[in-house]
Amino acid sequence: MDNFSFYAPTYFAFGKDAETQTGELVKRFGGSKVLIHYGGGSVIKSGLMGRVKASLEQAGIAYVELGGVKPNPRSGLVYEGIELCRKEKVDFILAVGGGSTIDSSKAIAAGTVYDGDFWDFYEGKPVTEALPIGTVLTIAAAGSEGSPDSVITKEDGMIKRGASGEAYRAKFSILNPALTQTLSPYQTACGITDIIAHLYERYLTNTQNVETTDRMIEALMKAMIHEGSKVIENPDDYDARANIMWAGMMAHNNSCGVGRSQDWTSHNVEHELSALYDCAHGAGLAVAMPAVFTYTLHHDLTRFVKAAVRVWGCEMDYECPEKTAKAGIEALRSFLISIGMPKNFEELGAREEDIEKLAHTCCYGSEAANGTISGFTTLDQKDVEAIYRLML
Amino acid sequence: MDNFSFYAPTYFAFGKDAETQTGELVKRFGGSKVLIHYGGGSVIKSGLMGRVKASLEQAGIAYVELGGVKPNPRSGLVYEGIELCRKEKVDFILAVGGGSTIDSSKAIAAGTVYDGDFWDFYEGKPVTEALPIGTVLTIAAAGSEGSPDSVITKEDGMIKRGASGEAYRAKFSILNPALTQTLSPYQTACGITDIIAHLYERYLTNTQNVETTDRMIEALMKAMIHEGSKVIENPDDYDARANIMWAGMMAHNNSCGVGRSQDWTSHNVEHELSALYDCAHGAGLAVAMPAVFTYTLHHDLTRFVKAAVRVWGCEMDYECPEKTAKAGIEALRSFLISIGMPKNFEELGAREEDIEKLAHTCCYGSEAANGTISGFTTLDQKDVEAIYRLML
Numbered sequence: 001m002d003n004f005s006f007y008a009p010t011y012f013a014f015g016k017d018a019e020t021q022t023g024e025l026v027k028r029f030g031g032s033k034v035l036i037h038y039g040g041g042s043v044i045k046s047g048l049m050g051r052v053k054a055s056l057e058q059a060g061i062a063y064v065e066l067g068g069v070k071p072n073p074r075s076g077l078v079y080e081g082i083e084l085c086r087k088e089k090v091d092f093i094l095a096v097g098g099g100s101t102i103d104s105s106k107a108i109a110a111g112t113v114y115d116g117d118f119w120d121f122y123e124g125k126p127v128t129e130a131l132p133i134g135t136v137l138t139i140a141a142a143g144s145e146g147s148p149d150s151v152i153t154k155e156d157g158m159i160k161r162g163a164s165g166e167a168y169r170a171k172f173s174i175l176n177p178a179l180t181q182t183l184s185p186y187q188t189a190c191g192i193t194d195i196i197a198h199l200y201e202r203y204l205t206n207t208q209n210v211e212t213t214d215r216m217i218e219a220l221m222k223a224m225i226h227e228g229s230k231v232i233e234n235p236d237d238y239d240a241r242a243n244i245m246w247a248g249m250m251a252h253n254n255s256c257g258v259g260r261s262q263d264w265t266s267h268n269v270e271h272e273l274s275a276l277y278d279c280a281h282g283a284g285l286a287v288a289m290p291a292v293f294t295y296t297l298h299h300d301l302t303r304f305v306k307a308a309v310r311v312w313g314c315e316m317d318y319e320c321p322e323k324t325a326k327a328g329i330e331a332l333r334s335f336l337i338s339i340g341m342p343k344n345f346e347e348l349g350a351r352e353e354d355i356e357k358l359a360h361t362c363c364y365g366s367e368a369a370n371g372t373i374s375g376f377t378t379l380d381q382k383d384v385e386a387i388y389r390l391m392l
Numbered sequence: 393m394d395n396f397s398f399y400a401p402t403y404f405a406f407g408k409d410a411e412t413q414t415g416e417l418v419k420r421f422g423g424s425k426v427l428i429h430y431g432g433g434s435v436i437k438s439g440l441m442g443r444v445k446a447s448l449e450q451a452g453i454a455y456v457e458l459g460g461v462k463p464n465p466r467s468g469l470v471y472e473g474i475e476l477c478r479k480e481k482v483d484f485i486l487a488v489g490g491g492s493t494i495d496s497s498k499a500i501a502a503g504t505v506y507d508g509d510f511w512d513f514y515e516g517k518p519v520t521e522a523l524p525i526g527t528v529l530t531i532a533a534a535g536s537e538g539s540p541d542s543v544i545t546k547e548d549g550m551i552k553r554g555a556s557g558e559a560y561r562a563k564f565s566i567l568n569p570a571l572t573q574t575l576s577p578y579q580t581a582c583g584i585t586d587i588i589a590h591l592y593e594r595y596l597t598n599t600q601n602v603e604t605t606d607r608m609i610e611a612l613m614k615a616m617i618h619e620g621s622k623v624i625e626n627p628d629d630y631d632a633r634a635n636i637m638w639a640g641m642m643a644h645n646n647s648c649g650v651g652r653s654q655d656w657t658s659h660n661v662e663h664e665l666s667a668l669y670d671c672a673h674g675a676g677l678a679v680a681m682p683a684v685f686t687y688t689l690h691h692d693l694t695r696f697v698k699a700a701v702r703v704w705g706c707e708m709d710y711e712c713p714e715k716t717a718k719a720g721i722e723a724l725r726s727f728l729i730s731i732g733m734p735k736n737f738e739e740l741g742a743r744e745e746d747i748e749k750l751a752h753t754c755c756y757g758s759e760a761a762n763g764t765i766s767g768f769t770t771l772d773q774k775d776v777e778a779i780y781r782l783m784l
Contacts, residue, residue, distance in 0.1 A: 003408060005403065005406065006403075006406065007402075008401075009399075011398075011399040012397060012399065013397050015395025208631070211615050211635050212639040216608060216615075218611060219608050219610060222607050242393040243604040246605070259407075
C-alpha cells in the first residue's frame with residue numbers, strides 16, 4: 001500500500017427533512033452572508049428552495065442568489081458568480097442542487113478569493129484557499145458533496161477539466177434521499193452509473209496488496225447494483241435511495257481509494273463526449289466504461305477477473321480466466337442497459353466522424369496535457385481513438 | 393434507513409515514517425504546548441518516542457510527558473494527567489500508543505477543561521468540549537484514532553465505562569503500519585479480534601434495508617479475515633498490517649454504522665471480564681462474541697445466515713437456515729482460535745463462581761443502568777448469566 005493522507009472534514013446531515021438544518025449549519029461554519037447557487041427551476045418548484053430560505057432566515061443569515069447552472073457547468077456562470085460574491089461581500093457559498101451546481105459553487109468559492117483567473121485551478125494549480133462551501137444535494141451521482149473535486153467546462157473550445165484541493169471539501173452537506181424521488185428514471189440511472197464509474201476508476205489500480213480498499217469498493221458496487229435495480233423498479237423506494245445516496249458519497253470521498261494508484265481513463269474519455277455533445281455525464285460513462293475496460297483488459301487480467309467473480313457473481317473459468325473477465329464487462333454493460341442507459345455512440349448522440357478530434361482533445365486539450373492519458377495504463381491518441389471506435 | 397449526522401474531521405497521515413509529521417501537525421491544529429501521553433517503555437525502546445520528540449522540537453513545540461497508561465486504562469492516571477495539564481498550561485494532548493493510551497488522553501483532554509469530575513462523562517454526560525487531541529498509533533485495534541469514543545476503568549469498584557462525543561475525535565492521527573510490526577502475535581491477534589467485534593456490533597442491527605452499510609461491514613470483515621491470517625503467519629508483512637490498520641479505523645469511525653441501530657452487547661459483556669480479570673479486551677471479546685451470538689441467534693436468524701454466507705463463505709442450507717447461521721458462528725470461533733485467541737473462561741483466566749457478580753455489574757453497574765443491556769436485543773441479568781455460562 002502506498003503512503004497517503006486523508007482528510008474529509010465534511011459534516012453530513014442525512015435523512016428526511018434534513019434541509020431544515022441549513023441555516024443552523026451555515027452559522028456553525030461561520031457564514032453570515034450566503035450565495036445560494038442553483039440550476040433550473042426544479043428546486044424552486046419542488047418547494048426545496050423555500051424551505052432552505054426559511055431556514056436561513058430563521059438563523060438570521062442574509063443571502064443573494066444565482067441560478068442557471070447547467071449540466072456540464074460552464075465557466076461563464078462561474079465568472080458571474082465570482083463578481084457577484086465580491087460585490088455583495090458574500091462569505092459562504094451554498095449549493096442547492098446536484099454535482100454540476102456543487103462543482104460550479106466550488107469554482108466560485110476558489111475564484112472569489114483568488115487574484116488571477118479561476119481557470120488556473122483547472123489547468124493544474126492546487127486549490128489551497130476558497131470561501132467555505134455547504135451543499136443541499138438533490139441527486140446521488142457526482143459525489144462532489146464529500147469530495148475535494150470539481151469539474152468545469154470552458155466555453156472557449158468546450159474544454160472540460162477537473163480541479164482538486166482540500167479547500168474544495170464542503171463544510172457541510174445535507175443529504176435528504178427524499179429530495180431525489182422527483183428525479184426522472186433517466187437522471188437516476190445517470191447518477192447510478194456515475195457512482196459505479198467512481199468505484200471502477202479506483203478499483204483499476206497498479207498497487208498490489210490493497211485488499212481492504214478492494215473489498216470496500218466491491219461492497220459499494222454490489223450495493224449499487226442491488227439498490228440501483230430496486231430504485232429503477234420503484235422510484236418511491238426511500239430506503240433504496242438512501243442506500244444509493246450514502247454509497248455515492250462513500251464512493252467518492254476517497255476513503256476506499258487511498259493508498260492505491262487510480263485510473264480515471266473512463267472519465268477522461270467521457271469528458272470529451274459530454275463537452276462536445278452536452279450529453280449527461282452518466283450516460284457518457286455508460287458507453288465509455290465497457291469500451292475502456294475491453295481495451296485495457298490485458299494490462300491486468302486478474303483485476304478484471306476479480307471484479308467479475310466478486311462483484312458480478314460470474315462463474316470462474318479456471319481454464320480460460322479471460323472469458324470470466326469479459327463476462328464481468330458484459331455483466332456491467334447489461335446492467336447499465338437494464339437501468340436505461342445508452343449503449344453506443346448512436347444512442348448517445350455522438351458521431352463517428354468526430355473520433356479523431358475527440359481523441360486529440362482528450363490527449364492534448366489542456367495546457368498540462370502531453371499527448372497521453374495515464375492511470376491504470378498509459379494511452380496515446382491512437383489508443384483513445386481505438387477506444388472511441390469500440391463505442392460505435 | 394434512520395436519519396443521522398456524521399462528522400469525522402480527523403486528518404490521517406498514513407504510511408512509512410509518518411510520525412516525522414507530528415510536530416508540523418500539532419502546529420497546524422493549533423498546539424503550542426503538548427502533553428505526550430504514553431504507556432510503558434516500548435515506545436521509548438523502539439525509538440518512536442525519540443522521533444516524535446525530534447519532530448516536535450523541530451516545529452518549536454514545547455512538551456511535558458506522562459507515561460504509565462495500562463491496558464484497560466485507569467481513572468487514577470487520568471486525574472494525574474488533568475492536574476499536570478492545568479499546572480503546565482498544556483493546550484494539546486498527544487497520545488503515543490494504542491487504544492488505551494488514546495482513550496486515557498481523551499479523558500484527560502475533556503477533564504482538563506471541565507469544572508467537575510471527568511467521570512461524569514463516563515456516566516452519560518455528553519462530551520462537548522476538550523483540548524485538541526492528536527495520536528501516533530502503535531496498534532490496530534480499538535479504532536479510537538478515528539472514533540468519538542473512549543473507555544476508562546474506575547479503580548473504585550473496577551467499573552469500566554465508555555464516553556462519547558464529537559470533541560473526542562482526534563484532530564490528527566498518524567498511522568504507520570511499520571510501528572505495529574514489533575507487536576507480539578498475541579497483541580496483534582487481540583487487535584484483529586477487537587476490529588472484528590466493532591464490525592459485528594454494527595452488523596447486528598434491527599434497522600431494515602441498510603444494504604450499503606451491510607456490504608461495507610461485510611467487506612471490512614472479509615479483509616480482516618484475509619489479512620489477519622496473513623499477518624499471523626508473517627508478522628513482517630507490511631502490506632497486511634497496512635490493510636488491517638486502515639480497516640481498523642474504518643471499522644470504528646462509524647461510516648459503516650450510520651443510519652442503523654447497533655448492538656454492543658459483546659462489548660458490554662466483555663467489559664466486565666477485562667475490568668475484573670484485567671485480561672486483554674480483544675481476548676475477552678474472542679470468548680464473549682460466540683456466546684452472545686449463540687444466545688441471540690433467534691432474535692433475527694436471517695442476519696446471522698447472511699453473515700455466515702457472505703462473510704464466512706458457508707454453504708446455504710435452504711432446508712435449515714439455522715444450521716447455516718450456526719456454521720457462521722463456528723467459523724468465527726475457529727478463526728479466532730486459529731490466530732491464537734482463548735476460547736473459554738478457563739483460557740481467559742475467568743472463574744465460574746464470579747458469573748452472578750459479573751452479570752449483576754453488567755446490568756446494574758453504572759448509575760445510568762436499569763437492570764438490562766440493550767442493542768440487538770434486550771437482556772436482563774439472567775440472560776447475561778446464561779451468556780457467561782456459554783463461555784465455560
